[in-house]
């Protein structure tokens with residue numbers, strides 16, 4: 001929206017990593033778009049390779065490619081931009097857990113994207129400092145994260161609706177948690193539901209194999225309900241009506257902090273330590289006893305957490321668009337940043 005407001009209408013590229021997600025559910029149906037038809041793979045590096053190969057011809061005539069986050073789609077897009085000799089901007093640059101294995105492959109992917117980028121949009125001073133330490137070659141700008149713009153827009157007019165029994169919202173999808181980690185989380189949820197500490201709502205991930213495995217682990221336990229992947233607005237409303245969120249997600253850590261909903265991070269490390277310092281997030285890992293004990297403490301506490309905004313004030317999009325416009329002007333690349341597209345183009 002902020003780019004379009006400056007006459008830089010973007011072309012969206014949907015790689016198809018999660019083919020069942022509908023762009024309209026995320027407010028992405030108002031821009032021209034193209035699809036690459038590259039569904040996610042068990043091997044994320046293979047997905048990076050496929051996205052790279054298919055994206056190169058699509059990107060060739062773009063003035064700038066913007067990628068966001070740390071997915072295989074984002075790295076594929078970044079490498080394709082390089083191969084197509086197109087400049088690259090990275091939104092959400094500089095987040096680091098400082099452990100290549102956790103989260104894997106995200107930490108590896110974001111380091112690789114930042115090494116390639118010409119424009120690095122760091123959400124916080126800490127993420128900018130990470131980039132300076134790595135001596136990246138691109139320009140670093142602290143802008144906040146555009147994800148906070150979205151959460152503030154999605155939650156505008158919504159009230160926190162916490163009444164009746166305690167409600168716990170859960171998401172769990174990081175690869176390093178598949179297997180043992182997921183089993184620990186499932187054991188904790190079974191105990192929480194069996195002891196009636198809270199009603200548990202588990203949001204299933206778009207990856208069908210992962211969703212099936214979570215369902216199987218938690219089957220037949222009263223007090224646990226499943227919600228299929230939902231729109232962004234529904235996800236925000238679900239957070240606002242929860243007393244506590246348990247998640248290993250990246251974005252949800254930022255969103256919960258901005259909404260003032262406490263969150264237990266189902267990981268041993270996070271690339272988002274700022275909201276831990278604010279007291280809104282707490283690292284609990286995936287050990288069942290530790291999770292249950294933290295849930296009891298948080299739900300039993302009389303003090304609440306306030307909304308915290310270490311990741312942005314809701315104006316990151318405007319800042320990023322202004323920097324992009326200046327940067328393109330300096331290079332006399334005044335054409336829109338959209339690429340011409342030899343494949344399917346249309347509005348969804």
Ligand SMILES: CC(=O)N[C@@H]1[C@@H](OP(=O)(O)OP(=O)(O)OC[C@H]2O[C@@H](n3ccc(=O)[nH]c3=O)[C@H](O)[C@@H]2O)O[C@H](CO)[C@@H](O)[C@@H]1O
Pocket residue numbers: 068069070071074092147171203204228229230231232233235236248249250251252255
């Ligand atoms: C473009 C992309 O994929 N980027 C990745 C993603 O990683 P993640 O770990 O945060 O992934 P999720 O947990 O899936 O959440 C993602 C968003 O989806 C919302 N959501 C969730 C469940 C649902 O049913 N409906 C929803 O709408 C949720 O509120 C949140 O806004 O975002 C990170 C931060 O930007 C990035 O670092 C990372 O590259």
